[in-house]
Amino acid sequence: MWKLFHQFGSPPHFYRLAGHLIPWFGGAALVLILVATYGGLVLAPADYQQGDGFRIIYVHVPSASMSLFAYTLMAVAAGTGLIWRIKLAHAVAAAVAPIGASFTFLALATGSIWGKPMWGTWWAWDARLTSELILLFLFLGYMSLRAAYDDTGKADRASGLLAVVGVVNVPIIHYSVVWWNSLHQGATIIKLGKPAITGDMLWPLLTMLAGFGCYFATVLMIRTRSQVLQRERNSRWLMDL
C-alpha cells in the first residue's frame, strides 16, 4: 500500500501513467457526453411544466457537482501535500483550481440562463446559487493567493493551508446560506419544483455526469502533467524524456 502511495507520488511515474490514461478517459468522455447529449436533447420527453427549457439540467447539474467535487479534491490534494510533503499532490491541487472555478462559473451561468424563463429573473438569491457564488470566490481567492507568490513551494503551502481551512468552512457556509435563505425567502421567488424525475430523463443525466467526470479527469491529468513539467524542469528524468 505504501509502496503504491510512493510510486504514485513520484512525478515521472505519474507523468507516464497519465500519458497512457489520457486518451482512454478523453475517449470515454467524448462518447458519454455525445450519448448523453442525444439522450437529453432528443430522447428525453419534454417536461410537463418547463417544456424543453428543463434540458439545460444536463449541463447545469453535472457542472455543479463537478465544482463541489473539484473543491473537495483540491483540499484533499493540498492537505496530502502539506502533511506528507508530496510534491505531486501540490501539483494536482494547483491544476484542479482553475478547472473547479470554470465548472463553478458554468454552473452559475447555466443556472442564471435557466432561471430567466423559469423564475423570471436572471439571478435569485436562492440558497444553492448563493453557495455556488461563494464557492467561486473561494476558488478565486485560492488562485490569487497562489499567483501572488513567486516561489512555487511557498505558494503550494500557503494556498494549501487556505484550501484546508476553506473546506472546513464550506459546510458552515452552505448551511448558513440555506438557513438565511429559508427565512428570507420572499413570495416573489418561485422555488424550483423538484418533481420525481422519470427514467427517460434520468439516464441521460447520469450518463452526462459520468461524461463530465471523465472529462474532468482528462483535463486534470493534462494540467497536472504540465504542472509537473514546469516544476521538474531541471530534473534528470525530464531531460532523458
Add this chain to the structure above:
Amino acid sequence: MNGPLSGFGVVLARDLRLAFRRPGEMANPLLFFILITAIFPLGLSPEPELLRTVAPGVLWGAALLSSLLALDLLFRSDYGDGSLEQLVLSGHSLPVLVLAKTLAHWMVSGLPLVLVAPLLASALYLPPEAWGTLMLGLLLGTPTLSLLGAMGAALTTGLGTGSALLSLLVLPLATPILIFGARGVDLAVQGMDPVGPLYLLAAILFLALSLLPLAIAAAVRISLD
C-alpha cells in the same frame, strides 16, 4: 513560566502597549465603522422605517469591513523588523503566541466596535430592545472575524500586495458570521427570541478558537520560510 500558556501574557502586553503608542492607528477601524454606517443613510434615504429595516445588515457589514481594515498591520511590522521570527524561534508554542497577538488585535480593533455599536444602532433607529443582541452578537462574532483575518494576514504578510487580496481570502469565509449576526439582530427587532443565531455564533467562535490558531501558526511559518 514553562507552562503551555507561557509567553501569552508577554506578547499580549507587548502588542497592547505598541497599539496604545499609536492611538491614531487604533482609532482607524472605529472611524471606518462609523463612516460606513453613516454612508448608508446618505445613499438610501433618511426614512426611519427603511433604516430600521436595513440596520442589522448595515451594522454587521460595516463591522465586517472595518475588522478587515486593520488586519494588514497585524503581522506586517513584526515581519518587517524581525520580531515575528524571534517569536517563532522563542521556543514557546507558536499557536499560543499568535492567539495572544490576535487577542490584542481584537481588543484594539474589535472591542471598540462592540462598545460603539449601540450609538450607531440608535442613529439607524434600531429599537433599544435589539441593542443587547447586537452587542452580544458582535462580542461573539468579531473575535472569529479577527481569527479568520489573522489567518489571511499571516498568509499574505510576506507578500508586497495590499489588502485587496486579504479581503478576497477572508470575506467568503466570514459570510456565516455576517448571516448569523445580522439574523440575530433582525429577530430581536421583530420581537422574537434571538438566541438561536447567538448560539451558532458562539459555536463558530469556539470552533475558530480551537482550530484557527494552529492554522495561523502554520501560515506564519510558511511566510517566514
